[in-house]
Amino acid sequence: MNGIGTRSVCVAFWRGLLGLLLPARCALCEAALAPAEPGGLCGPCRGRLPAIRQPYCPRCGTQVYGAVPVPFDTLCGGCRVRSPRFGTCRSAGRYEGPLRECVHLLKFRDRRDLAEPLGAFMAESFARECPGASYDALVPVPISPERRRERGFNQSLDLALVLGRFAGIAVEKRALARRGGRPSQRALSKAQRRQNVRGEFAVSDARLVAGRRLLLVDDVYTTGATAAECVSTLLAAGAAGVDVYTLARGE
Secondary structure (H helix, E strand, C coil): CCHHHHHHHHHHHHHHHHHHHCCCECCCCCCECCCCCCCCCCHHHHHCCCECCCCECCCCCCECCCCCCCCCCCCCHHHHHCCCCCCCEEEEEECCHHHHHHHHHHHHCCCHHHHHHHHHHHHHHHHHHCCCCCCCEEEECCCCHHHHHHHCCCHHHHHHHHHHHHHCCCECCCCEEECCCCCCCCCCCHHHHHHHHCCCEEECCHHHCCCCEEEEEEEEECCCHHHHHHHHHHHHCCCCEEEEEEEEECC
16 A cells, blocks of 8 residues: 555544544534534535525536526527537536535545535435436446545545435446546646546446446536546447436536
């Protein structure tokens, strides 16, 4: 195990030990959590997470605004011009304020305990905004081997496991693999992001996806480049259909 991976394990160990000796505290406001509360966030801070509600594009999930009420079946301008390869895309909340802070704490500050309340937030939104939706499996977006060694876990997998538990849907955590060795997406333009992830993903075993309706799960949807490449890869391997669901959406 390299130095960074060892540090991640040590942080998790000491955090677990302190959790036995001291009351757990909310990641945002540092209020002591009641024993019955799920880890990571207190009730008031969970209530402040900015949920996405109608109206939004029924295809890509982009929120649609207008001076007059917008019909729920109104496609956004982008989807009217070019239909995406996925069936639908939804996000539980807006990538701003407390939700943005939670994502950063989860990914970059070793607050893996936040996956539980954030995954529950996704499950609540899924039940409210996607009634009747049915999937054979959830497929988390994989992270690169380099990122996995550095972080010690895949946040999208952790979120998918919580969502799957609440929604009663199996998680195919090995369906997609990521090759890695490429620059981070964060500083790239939309066109550069599309180019950067081209050919980045592969299906590890076609039997895990062929003929199945899948829900791709990720933490944040920004330009959609990563989601589009994953969807194309799954469809090419024989998936019957792929929708996308993320914790947060940044416009």
